[in-house]
Amino acid sequence: MSLNNRIVIHSSATRENDNAEFALCIEADLSFNQAMKSVQDYDWSFNVKQLKSGQECNAFSLSKADDADNYMQFFIFAVDDDLFSIQLNIMNKRNRRYIWDRTSVSVDLGVCTKSELQKKLEPLRSYSVSRLYKKHRSKTWLNKHSLLVVFLLFVVLGIMIERWIKPLHSPSFDALLWNPVIYIGASVFSTCFLVLKRVRQGLRGGTWKDRVSICLGMICLGPLIVFSFMLSFGTYWHMLTKxxxxxxxxxxxxxxxxxxxxxxxxxxxxxxxxxxxxxxxxxxxxxxxxxxxxxxxxxxxxxxxxxxxxxxxxxxxxxxxx
Known part of the structure; x- marks a missing residue:
């Protein structure tokens, strides 16, 4: 695999002695135009014959790499005389930020004709590995809800510390912690989330029990969040300033x-x-x-x-x- 952002073309082959499949380098150190010419000139008829006869079709791939751990690889399979299926694999360990982040992405780019291959393979010329990875990566639940995860950790740890040391709250903080005006406001605020599309769909499409549950949940959620945050924040503040x-x-x-x-x-x-x-x-x-x-x-x-x-x-x- 090229380590200088030039394109390498591989084709799979099978060893006769043990039937093990390996990648055979056909051409290396190609520009994008040179690689496209090789794809257009390649004899795809043999692959189509293999497929139509029920045999497993050899893989044909084009790859570009920054280094051994960061590369993009397009696999091309001929499914008919003028119809190709393309699979994209990206390995990008360089930009991994969290332990739960995925380092690889596989994308099915669908099928196209021979004349459309260049458009499908355009990222080989115009995209870096990291940019293409960011475009196609599917975010995990933790990525999508990182702020929620941080908030929950903040609250849970704060409450655990509070339960452990059980401080005597000052009169002013205790009054603030149990001020009903704050929780009435929190209820109103959380109820405003009823305008969200997903919540509205649940209200319209659910049973009356679902609707009651959603409304009660929204009314109770606001005070619970406010109380938990205030209690945790007060605990941290006390630990830091006592x-x-x-x-x-x-x-x-x-x-x-x-x-x-x-x-x-x-x-x-x-x-x-x-x-x-x-x-x-x-x-x-x-x-x-x-x-x-x-x-x-x-x-x-x-x-x-x-x-x-x-x-x-x-x-x-x-x-x-x-």
Whole structure:
């Protein structure tokens, strides 16, 4: 195969001793016009006879390469006296960006007459390997939805970290996180996606159950996306900007047991609020069992740990005398 962007012509052949097929170089280092002349002058009648007699037809190919890992190759098969089938194979490892990217592409270019061959093979003259690869590559699901994948990874990792450290949110961030106005707006925004063609088709062509499911899904999807993003972003921001600090909280409510379920999903939980601000009640998790057993509503706690503008992660909790 040529490594200087010149065209090489191959034809398949079969070894008599083991019937193994291999590529036989017919001509090399050709210009596009020289290659087209060779294609026009080639004796295609033998291939047609092979095909009509039920034998496997030898492959005839033209290739152009930048190097051994980056090339284009056109396979031509004579299916009748003036009818040809063309298959294009492209190998392009140079421009592989992600681990899931494909390095090769195979394209069926259909059939054409002998007079149309030059038009079909025109990329040999006017296209580089990388440009032809970009034209014909079929994007994987990850390529098409890369932004969605990044968003999902951002959200899932953020929520996992939040579940692990379970920070005590600041009153302002907690109010923002549960602000109903935001989620009503998110519902309206996501419902606007009903104007998309695919969604409209589902509404028109589906059953009434499908239509209800789509509408409820759109209404619920917006708030879920907004909440997940805000929670994840707040967690990342806290991890990046936290500094050592202390703060005082007042015990507002205690569950029946240290490991009880229900409102709030962590062990050693209790509800606290800043002194004099009972309306800013938040959940504090992972209070040591021995300390939790001593607490009662109204106790003041000194939290020592790390604080940011959105949350506080306590490393040490002390009961202050009343």
């Amino acid at each position: 500094k050592p600090a202390s703060q005082v909280e007042v015990v507002a409510e205690l569950p029946s047991t240290w490991s009880s379920t229900g409102r709030g999903s962590c062990t050693g939980k209790l509800w606290v609020h800043p002194p004099g601000e009972p309306q800013h009640e938040r959940i504090l998790c992972y209070v040591p069992k021995e300390l939790w057993a001593e607490l009662k509503v109204g106790d003041r706690l000194l939290l020592n740990g790390d604080r940011s503008s959105v949350a506080f992660t306590p490393a040490d909790i002390l009961i202050l005398p009343n």
